[in-house]
Amino acid sequence: MAIRDDFEVVASQVRTVVQRFALGLLVIVTFGVMLVGKADTVLVEHARVLALDMVSPVLETIARPVAYANRAIADLREFASLREENARLREENARLLAWQTAARRLENENEGLRSLARFREGPEASFITARLVGDSVSAYMRGALLNVGRRVGVAPGQAVVTGEGLAGRIAEVGENSSRVLFVTDVNSRLPVLVERTRERAILAGDNSPRLRLALLQSIAGVQTGDRIVTSGHGGSFPVGIPVGEVVETSEGTVRVRPFTDFSRLEFVRVVDYGVTGLVGPAAPGPAAPPAGVRVR
Amino acid sequence: MRADGTLAILDRWGRAALPGTVLLFFVLLTLAPLRAPYLSDTLPLLPVLVVFQFSLVTPERLPGPLLLVMGILLDLLLGGPGAPVGISALGFILVRAAVIANRRYLVGVPFLFQWIGFCILCWGYVALVWAFTTLWTWAAIDPVPAMLQYVVMIVIYPLLAPLLARVRARDPLNVPELSRGSARPGETTT
Incomplete structure (x- = not known):
């Protein structure tokens, strides 16, 4: 009996201690999770992909009615x-x-x-058409979830295009889902060309609807209205996909408006393009630049 | 077992699971491709509203560990590469703790004061997430979208909060010890 009473006393004491420090414990756990996430990025990527794969069927079922409602609203607006x-x-x-x-x-x-x-x-690109099942838009991120994944050949780094132009690139891939990082995201850096002058630059996003043209050799040559296309340097991106047009050049900053209307995306195409195809045997003579890639 | 016994068990289970389910729904809703202007950017903050409101009315049905799991899930689903995982969980837990510490003042007061309380806590949450994300990614992140999110959230609160508050027990003082906060029997708040 006495032992049992003692046990109960200790148990209740432990319970009070746990209750008293519950908040502290939980806070410590969250910090632990954050540190683990910082240290072991591979683990976090796996967890992300797993979570995406789990929720994408749910999202797909709610995406259809939501898309329908969105379309109805857009129809009403256009009717006017x-x-x-x-x-x-x-x-x-x-x-x-x-x-x-x-x-x-x-x-x-x-x-x-x-x-x-x-x-x-060069080899012809093949396309995987995907439905946008989820937004991944917050104050810190511009992206979306697609209902296609590794099973149909989606891989990280592939370009995601719409009818108007480039939307972004694949960032994470699950079995049946993947996450697109839009070109407007703060983490997005895209090697591009100014179509008129063939000048190379980097197009950077900053989570705002306008993109910033950076690392340009001479800003003077860029005019408002210039089209910006992908240059295909350093990646699996095809050459010459339209990205946007210059809308503002002032005080050393060039602002670009993307052609893609991110607020209306419903279907996109993932470009599956053999990276090795870009460095094919060069044709003799001055006709060498790999600009003959056909992108439909 | 009697039939109403089963029903009662179901009822109890349903009541216990409701806040967590609602929270999970709102966590998943953050990914819904809603195209309403302003609203779609605000979706990631909706779970905070749920946490605040349920911590106010039935904290025992929304325990800290559950918030931890939900917060981590939200971060996993929402964040892109490099975003800190667990920051939402930290925010949720701190919001819950702050609400519970002040329940005595928040439960009985008019709605307006609950709203003010939410304004303050939600601001703290937004500031915390922004500061952590900025430090974590070591990049200058524009605080304006976060502030815009916050403003829309404040406006939405009166629309959504009364609906969520309906899960509470009928009389705030006639409920189990834990959810009563620091109010004593016989104490009147109005």
Whole structure:
């Protein structure tokens, strides 16, 4: 009996101690988790991927109704400006038809010249179409979750494009899910070219809707309206994917507006491009630059 | 076992699991691709509202270890590469501790004062997460989006909080010892 009483006394004492220091213990545990996350990044990546894989089926089921609601809201909004939109589209269509003619002519010409120069084209890129099942947007991060993963060939570093241009790159890949880091994210650094001057630069995100053009050799040559395309340097990115256009050049900073409308993304394409294809056997003569990569 | 016994058990289980389930729902909701302007950026702060409100009305049903797990899950799902994992958990736990320490003043007061309390705690949370993320990644992170998030959150609070507060026991003083806070029987607060 006495032993039992003693035991109960000790147990209750332990309980009070645990209750008193519960807050401290929990705080210590969180710091421990943070330190482990800092020290062992591989472990954290595994945990992230595991968590993503677990929740992506749930997200996929809620993504459809959410997408439907979003579309309904967008429809309502567009209904108000239907007339103006129609007129604008007609005008744009006329302009694009002229462009199409020009493009057809150039493609024919290009093909003829290529066969003349025996130019070997790089491997064709293949695409994986993915649905955006989750946003990963916060005050510190610009990204999204896709419903495709390793099983269909998605790998970290691959480019993610939309019809308008580059959206970002794959950052983490799970079995059936992956996370895209948008070009607007603060961690995003992208080697690009100014299309008009062929000048190389780095396009950096800072979590704002505008991108910053950095490490430019001469800022003077850049004008408002210049198109920025990927340069394909140092990575598995194809060359010449449009990224955005320069909207502001002032006091040594160049601001770029991305072509992709991140607030309306629903489907994207992951570009599966053989990295080794970029360094193929160079064609003789001055026609060597690897610009013949066809991206559709 | 009698039929109503099973029902009672289910009822008890449901009540016990409700706050955690709601919190999990809001943690998952942070990833929902909602396209509403301002609102979608604010989603990551919604779990804080849930933690605050449930810590206020039924802290025993939202224990610290559960908050730890939920916070880590939120960080794993939300953060990109390099973001600290566990910072949300720390924030949740501190919010819970702060609410419990001040329940005596917060439970009985008019809604406006609870709102003010939430404003203060949520500001602390946002500042904590911002400071930690900045230190952790050693990068100058623009505090404006975080502040914008905070403002939207403050505006949302009166819409969501009364709904969440409905899980509380009918009479704040006629409840088990733990959830009563430091209020004594017979003590009136209004």
